[in-house]
Amino acid sequence: MPLNRALVGRSYDPGPPFDVSRQKIREFAAAIGDEAPVYADLELARALGHRDIPAPPTFGSVVSLQMGQGPRRDPRLGLDYSRVVHGEQRIEGSRPIYAGDTLVGEVTIASIRNAGGNELLEILCALATEAGEPVCRVTSVLVSRGTAPGSDRG
Amino acid sequence: MAEGRRSAAAVGIGDRIGPRGFELDRARLVRYAGAALDFNSIHWSDQAAERAGLPEVIAHGMLTMALAGRLVTDWAGDPGAVEDFSTRFSGMVPVGVEGPAMVVVEGTVTELLDGGRVVVELTVEAGRSAVLKAARAVVNLAPSSPGI
Numbered sequence: 001m002p003l004n005r006a007l008v009g010r011s012y013d014p015g016p017p018f019d020v021s022r023q024k025i026r027e028f029a030a031a032i033g034d035e036a037p038v039y040a041d042l043e044l045a046r047a048l049g050h051r052d053i054p055a056p057p058t059f060g061s062v063v064s065l066q067m068g069q070g071p072r073r074d075p076r077l078g079l080d081y082s083r084v085v086h087g088e089q090r091i092e093g094s095r096p097i098y099a100g101d102t103l104v105g106e107v108t109i110a111s112i113r114n115a116g117g118n119e120l121l122e123i124l125c126a127l128a129t130e131a132g133e134p135v136c137r138v139t140s141v142l143v144s145r146g147t148a149p150g151s152d153r154g
Numbered sequence: 155m156a157e158g159r160r161s162a163a164a165v166g167i168g169d170r171i172g173p174r175g176f177e178l179d180r181a182r183l184v185r186y187a188g189a190a191l192d193f194n195s196i197h198w199s200d201q202a203a204e205r206a207g208l209p210e211v212i213a214h215g216m217l218t219m220a221l222a223g224r225l226v227t228d229w230a231g232d233p234g235a236v237e238d239f240s241t242r243f244s245g246m247v248p249v250g251v252e253g254p255a256m257v258v259v260e261g262t263v264t265e266l267l268d269g270g271r272v273v274v275e276l277t278v279e280a281g282r283s284a285v286l287k288a289a290r291a292v293v294n295l296a297p298s299s300p301g302i
Contacts, residue, residue, distance in 0.1 A: 031189030032220040033176065038233060048158055048232050057227065057236040057291075058220045062190045082206060086215040090240035096233065139240075 001078050002149045003119050005112050012070030014105035017130060018063045022099040025055045032056060054096040061089060063097070064125035064138035067105035071123055072142075077109075079121065079144060087120055088141035094134040102130045110139070117151035119144040159232040162270035162295035171229045171261035171274065176221045177254035178213050178247060186217045200251075213247040218257060218285055222276045225259045226291045229274075237271065241289035247280040255280055261291075270296030 022042075029039040034056060038044050045053050071077060097103070110122040125138045183197050192214055195202035203211045219241055227233040249255045258279045265273035271294045278286035 028189045031182075031185045032217065032224065033182070034220075034224050034227070036228065036233065048234065050234055054232075054234040056220060056233050057223045057239045058216055061216050061219075062192075065190070065192060086243050088240070088242045089216065089219060090238070092238045093236070 002147050003079060003112050003121060003144055004077050007071070007074070007077050007109050008112055010071075010109050012068075012074070012107040012109075014067035014107045014125070015069070018066060018103045018105075020055065020059075020063075020097055020099055020101040020103060022053050025053050025059070025099050028059055028062065029056055032058075050096065051098055051100075053099040055098070057091060057093070057096075058089075059097050060091045060093070060127060060136045060138045061140070063103055063127060064105065064107075064123075064140060067127075068107050068123050068125050068140065070107055071109050071121075077121075079142070080147070083145040083147065085143045085145065086140070087143040088139070090139040091136055092139075093136040095136075097127075097135060101135065103127045103135060104130055114148045115143070117146050117148050119147050157231060159235055160230050160295050162266075162272060165263055165266070165272055165295060167263055167266060169263040171263075172225050173258050173260035174225055176224070176257045176259065178217070178221075178249050178257060179254040180211065180249055180251060182254075183211065183213055183217070183249055186214055186220075190214065190216060192216065208246070208248075210248050210250055213249055213255065213257075215243040218243075218247055218278060218280075219289070221257055222259050222278050222286060222289055223291070225261055225276070226274055226293060229261070230293050230295065235293050235295060236291050237294050238292040239290075241276075241278075241286045243285070244287040245280070245283050245285040247285050257285070267292070270294060 276289035
């Protein structure tokens with residue numbers, strides 16, 4: 001079944017704010033094997049001009065995955081996760097994510113388009129602090145294999 | 155890293171970064187799943203991977219992207235230097251039980267923008283085929299002011 005394109009432009013509840021701790025950043029950096037000392041050394045981070053420990057550039061995607069469950073699980077959209085692969089990702093930062101940030105998100109289905117027999121579902125998650133300071137925009141494109149309208153498998 | 159952010163003045167179009175190889179084994183995938191809160195079972199269960207039509211467990215695309223990011227942030231001297239980071243996922247990285255997979259990342263400076271910002275384009279391969287395509291980072295090499 002093709003995805004329900006009437007949901008393009010719809011916003012979703014992002015769930016609770018995401019509290020970014022120094023411990024979580026260290027844990028994530030260690031998980032990607034990144035031993036740069038800045039993830040554990042507040043003085044070094046400040047010497048580099050940061051207000052606190054910065055997160056690796058892809059950390060915004062961790063937050064967006066948590067906040068972006070609404071569209072992924074919306075039965076009206078009709079996304080079959082067994083057909084889904086990750087197609088594209090973009091993280092555009094107004095500034096790095098820092099330890100101490102409490103992040104809130106605006107989650108939207110930005111577009112659904114055809115690519116051969118597949119459909120590309122674009123989910124946008126705009127992250128800001130609770131005080132309203134923009135932090136980053138995370139764009140995730142999921143490939144829904146074989147569901148394009150008119151496709152044999154659709 | 156302790157030297158601080160790389161100076162844009164010493165960077166030119168065509169500068170190469172790497173190549174650098176990163177090993178990915180099953181333990182790494184499990185650790186990434188936990189830290190990234192991404193528990194899709196195709197990244198840790200052979201049975202789940204098989205049901206999804208995959209030859210074996212594959213690495214998270216975001217883990218592969220993070221390795222490409224490490225090349226850039228180590229080169230820039232500051233993880234906060236990356237302003238815009240994007241890619242398409244064009245291939246899978248199978249990670250078997252018998253040994254680690256090798257992901258090879260190489261970067262090239264392709265544009266000099268205003269304000270000390272540069273564009274780095276990245277090639278990311280596993281088993282000699284591209285697993286990321288159009289991987290691109292905009293890196294701000296100007297020193298940031300304290301207390302932003």
